[in-house]
Amino acid sequence: MSETTIPRFVIDPREFADQRVLVTGGTKGAGQAIVRRLGAAGAVTVAVARSAVAEGTTPGLFVQADLGTPEGADAVARTVVDKLGGIDILVHNLGGSTAPGGGFAALTDQLWQDELSLNLLGAVRLDRALIPGMIERGRGVVLHISSIQRRLPLHDSTIAYAAAKAALSTYSKALSKELGPKGVRVNSIAPGWIRTTASEALVRRIAEHSGSDEAAARQSIMDALGGIPLGRPSWPEEVAELVAFLASERAASIHGSEYTIDGGTVPTV
Numbered sequence: 260m261s262e263t264t265i266p267r268f269v270i271d272p273r274e275f276a277d278q279r280v281l282v283t284g285g286t287k288g289a290g291q292a293i294v295r296r297l298g299a300a301g302a303v304t305v306a307v308a309r310s311a312v313a314e315g316t317t318p319g320l321f322v323q324a325d326l327g328t329p330e331g332a333d334a335v336a337r338t339v340v341d342k343l344g345g346i347d348i349l350v351h352n353l354g355g356s357t358a359p360g361g362g363f364a365a366l367t368d369q370l371w372q373d374e375l376s377l378n379l380l381g382a383v384r385l386d387r388a389l390i391p392g393m394i395e396r397g398r399g400v401v402l403h404i405s406s407i408q409r410r411l412p413l414h415d416s417t418i419a420y421a422a423a424k425a426a427l428s429t430y431s432k433a434l435s436k437e438l439g440p441k442g443v444r445v446n447s448i449a450p451g452w453i454r455t456t457a458s459e460a461l462v463r464r465i466a467e468h469s470g471s472d473e474a475a476a477r478q479s480i481m482d483a484l485g486g487i488p489l490g491r492p493s494w495p496e497e498v499a500e501l502v503a504f505l506a507s508e509r510a511a512s513i514h515g516s517e518y519t520i521d522g523g524t525v526p527t528v
Contacts, residue, residue, distance in 0.1 A: 266496050274507060276301035281339060281346045281389070283307045283326055283381065284353035285318065288455035289404070292495035293350055293502050294318050300503065303343065307335050308353075326353055326381035327373065336388035345392035348400045348506045351382040351427075356420035363418055371419050378423035383430065390443065397442040400506045403431040404498075405449045407521050411485070424449075428517055435515035444514045446505050451521025452484060452492040489522030 280297045284290035285306030298304045298318065306318035309325050322338050324331040339346055355377060358370050382403055393399025405428045412421030428447050435445035452458065458480075465476035481487045501520055504510055519525060 270299050274300040278302045278347045279343050280348040281305040282350045286310050286312050289495040289498040290352040292499035296499035296503050327376040332384035346389050350402045352404045353381050354378045356417050358419050360416040374419035375423050379426050393443045394441045399443040401445045403427050403447040405447045407449050407451045407525050439514050447517040449519045451524040454492040454494055484524050487522040487524050
């Protein structure tokens with residue numbers, strides 16, 4: 260796959276027919292791609308985010324809410340139960356970091372709480388509200404989007420984010436042990452650098468600051484990560500394709516696992 264070519268995949272338009280899918284962080288980046296991918300395969304999609312739906316994304320239902328708060332999670336759960344009766348596939352894509360640089364000493368209690376609320380507790384709260392319906396029906400899929408930073412934390416600015424994502428992966432594994440016997444599959448996905456609008460804006464800022472071009476700026480980011488053997492970041496559409504596989508019956512016996520999609524960035528087995 261070319262560094263500049265967005266991948267295109269053959270999609271079965273009925274694979275997720277009548278399946279109700281909720282995607283958090285569903286208006287940008289990988290979340291937006293996941294909503295498009297599963298919607299194209301026939302799913303009734305629900306996008307949840309603090310920001311409005313981007314042009315070109317048409318989820319069946321959009322709920323604007325802050326999942327970093329208990330009130331936001333409650334509002335989302337009430338809305339989807341009232342309008343759809345429940346959810347069959349739950350994709351926790353929400354995540355991010357607003358912490359400043361400066362290492363551990365720059366992280367106040369409030370910053371720690373904010374990172375945990377956004378990257379861990381939002382998923383925990385929605386799971387608690389929506390998984391009981393899956394258990395009652397005896398089927399369902401839950402996917403938690405973690406990060407390779409749970410294994411490769413960057414000490415300058417993402418300690419709290421990395422710790423929260425590590426907790427999310429551990430929580431996901433524990434949840435899988437409880438829910439597997441009840442017919443609900445649980446897996447997690449750990450992306451590396453994804454080529455999103457936000458990451459490309461970072462590339463442009465680096466290029467402008469250093470007086471280089473965007474290719475050199477992109478390479479500098481890969482170098483900071485320790486290199487990406489594949490030679491490029493992942494496209495959101497590639498993450499969405501992995502989500503579609505794990506959510507489908509093609510992955511019916513995959514449970515309690517974490518799948519890394521990072522172009523080879525993590526240097527260990």
